[in-house]
Amino acid sequence: MNLKLLVLRNTINNLSKINAKPAFGKSKGLSTISAAIYPSLYRISSGQSYAYLQNPKSIFRHIRYIHFSRETRLGYASVEAQLVSGDSEGEEEEDRTLNEFLSRFIWIMRGKLSEVFTDCNKETIDGMLLVIVEKVVEEMEKGGIQQMDNSTVAMPSQEFSEDLWRTVWEVSNMVLEDMEKVRKKEKMKQFLQSEEVKEMCRFAGESGVRGDLLRQLRFKWAKEKMEENDFYESLERFRHKKEEKGGGVLDKHAVAAEDTPEVSSLPKRKGKIKYKISGMDLSDPKWAEVADKIHERQEMIWPQEPKPISGRCKLVMEKIISLKKEDDPSQLLAEWIELLQPTRVDWITLLDKLEKQNPDTHLKIAELVLCEESFQTSDHDYAKLIDAYAKKTRVEDAERILKKMVESGKMPDSSTATILVHMYSKVGNVDRAKEAFESLRVCGSQPDFKIYNSMIMAYLSAREPRLGESLMIEMKEKGIKPSEEIYMGLLRSYSRSGDVPSAVRIATAMDYAGFQPNREYFSLFVEAYGQAGNPDLARNNFDNMIKLGHKPDDKCTANMIAAYEKKNLLDKGLDLLVQLEKGGFEPGIATYTVFLDWFGKLQLVEEAEQLLGKIAELGEVPPLKVHVSLCDMYSRAGFEKKTLQALGVLEARKDELGPHEFERTIGALIAGGFVHDAQRIHGIMEEKGFTTSEKLKMALTASQALSKTRPLKR
Structure with a gap:
């Protein structure tokens, strides 16, 4: 003090x-x-x-x-x-x-x-x-x-x-x-470090004495040395005292009295x-x-201590902690409040225990606590609960807490807006993510790298790469360097849609940013040129990848074969596969799927079924595209039983079907004479909310007018 x-x-x-x-x-x-x-x-x-x-x-x-x-x-x-x-x-x-x-x-x-x-x-x-x-x-x-x-x-x-x-x-x-x-303690430290005690400890260590015993002996030896030193110092003081008084007789009682420190005055x-601290008066x-x-x-920064909990209050708290997820904690909380009269620090202590011991009920009770006056709810408490729900992708719960926050008169700040951007981007709700992103700007807060990254990925998930690219340009203008993940995401989106000029633009930006091309980089350009119907440029990128030491994987090879399929260059596709197999390449399910689809369109039923056997040997579940190809092939070939089998698999996996798969399946059924099945699949397509193309509408109308019958069973 x-x-x-x-x-x-x-x-x-x-x-x-x-x-x-x-x-x-x-x-x-x-x-x-x-x-x-x-x-x-x-x-x-x-x-x-x-x-x-x-x-x-x-x-x-x-x-x-x-x-x-x-x-x-x-x-x-x-x-x-x-x-x-x-x-x-x-x-x-x-x-x-x-x-x-x-x-x-x-x-x-x-x-x-x-x-x-x-x-x-x-x-x-x-x-x-x-x-x-x-x-x-x-x-x-x-x-x-x-x-x-x-x-x-x-x-x-x-x-x-x-x-x-x-x-x-x-x-x-x-x-x-x-x-x-204190004086004796400091003096004891000096003797613990004395050479005599160190020498004795070294000798004891060489003799095999270790651990606690050695420490006890060290303190014992140091204490003996200190007592011996005090004894001789007392004799020296006594001698000087006698010389000053003219005496010279040594009295053991006097020595003992001299050695005992006087604490009576x-x-x-x-x-x-005059007191000073570091020279200041x-x-x-x-x-x-x-x-x-x-x-x-x-007083402001020192944490307060929670109230001691005992007796009935402790029993009630234990019941609260042991509640199940479906139980209503309101009655127990009310009893706990009446017994303890808690402050904010008591509430925080309870919530911390719940988070560690009963996470299932933690969020439910944390939401109820927001309404308690003694909790002294702040903006940070709402944001923390919203973040907890957002990490669990419980969007409705997070929006409910946000609504409570606004109703209580507390407007969302930049931290809350950041949490909402991440949450909506994660679930793919680009519209709500964009609203949260704009509200962040209204708050006057500058988005950081994580917010830009989440927003760009949301745009890419919604297949809006141009909006994502505009945000990337905004990042650069503010001095925030985009990551390789952002560049590759944009390149992936443009390549799969066949937008070659945009893909080239992103590749140039990557080169200026200092990122080196990898295998996926070349594979995406192979896919981009294949989607654009230019197999020659696709093959150039494929060969460049090999020259740079990147071995093509199954997916990259499948993209190259798909580029040849666009132009129906079957001989070039087979020659490429033979060359790769000589170099040790083993086709995978992606390559087999592309060839099976290609053979199906050519009505090479036996060759397609052989590839189906190859896929089965791999021990993997055939992708949805395989069943779409089989349904198309068998329907056009007139194989009723096999067509219905493939169609049954597609109906079982209808939630995975997109508009393109629906259109191809319905068109194949109409071409094969399975009109009633085509109409049923069309009804499922409309239930899913997909829009039917004009070409397919005309085909359905024509099939109903002609009342084409099914072919005979083969």
Whole structure:
């Protein structure tokens, strides 16, 4: 505790405003203190108050309310006590000893006063402590306090009662004993590091002594060395003392008495005491104002402790923690609130326990807590709960909390908008993601890389790569470097749609950004040129990939074969496959699927069925495209049984079918004469919300008019 004597003296200016007759008059070197303080001082002399002095329970709480905290005192090293005159080494050592004594004494005495006089404010306690410290300093300047007898206490003056002076005496002896313990501890450290003790430890270690036993022996040897050193020092002091007095007889009792530290008197002092910290004079009143401001800030940042929970309240809390997901916690929460009267820190403690021990009910109770007045709900609490629901992709729950937030009068800030952008981008709701993104701009917050990345990926999922590219350009203008993932996402989107110019533009931007082409890069250009119907340029990129050391995988090879399929160049496709197999390439399910679809369109039923067997040998589930190709092939070939089998698989997986698959299947059924089946599949297509093309509508109308019958079973 950094309580300085001169700072205490400055409090007299405030205390002296109380117009009352002083009870004690003036002490040496002090201003007169108002009489309002002294009755409190005399109350210490009562037996009941003195009993309370023996049990200081809230010392630390009062210490934190002093001008400087104890932590600050420890951080500053020690307070310098300087005399007006006297600069010798012995006096400096005496200054340090006195400083430590007064610091410890004031710390303990303030705690005892604050424990007894709970109704007194800070200024009153400071005044009491000022009188006590001044009297102790006055006695120190006289040459020390004589040891007092318990039965008849020799009072140095009439200002203190017997019990109060006894308390001062006990605190003084307590401080001196603590200082002696610290001195011995520091001295013990020196002997632990002495060469003799280290040598003995090395010898013990070589002899096989390890662990706790070695540590015990080390402390034992150090203690013996310290006691031996103290003994010889006491003899040396005794010898000097005898020489000064002219004597020379050694008395063992005198040695023992000399060796025992005297703790029955306060240190002697001459002159006036002046306190400084790191060279700064604390007599300036500005330091009191600074200390008060520091205390106010500490009150704001120091975490409060939750209330202790026991008895019935503890049982209710355990029931809350053990609730099931479907249980209603409202009644238990109401009972818990009535028993505990919780504050915000109590609520947070409960929610933390729920999050660790019962995550199923954590979010439900966290949502109920938002309405509790004692929880002191903030914007961050709403945002935190929205984020928790967003991470679990529970969009409806997150939107419900957002609605509650707005209804409570709290508008979403930038952090909440960021959470919504990530959530809607993750679920592919590009419209809501765009709204959240625009609200983020309205808040005046600049989107960071993560927000741009989420928004661009949302546009790519919605097949709007141009909007994503515009955001990427905006990122560059703001100095945010797009990642390779963003470039590859845009390149992937343009390539699969066959937009070669846009794909080339993204590739050029990647080159300027310093990203090196990889296997997927070339594979996407093979796919882009294949979708655009240019197998020659697709083959050029395919060959360049091989030249750069990238071995084509199954997907890249399938893209190249699909490029040849666009132009029906079957011979080139087969030649490519033969060349790759000579180099050790093994076709996978993607390559087999492209060839099977190609053979099906050519009505090469036996060859297609052979490839179907190859896919089965791989042990993988055939993709949906295989069943669409088989249904198309068997329907046009007139195989009724196999057509219905393939159609049954497609109906079972109807949720995976897109508009292109529906159109091809219905067209094949009409071409094969399966009109009723075509109409049924068309009904499923409309239920899914897909729009029928004009060509397919005309085919359905024509098939109904002609009433074409099914072919015979083959």
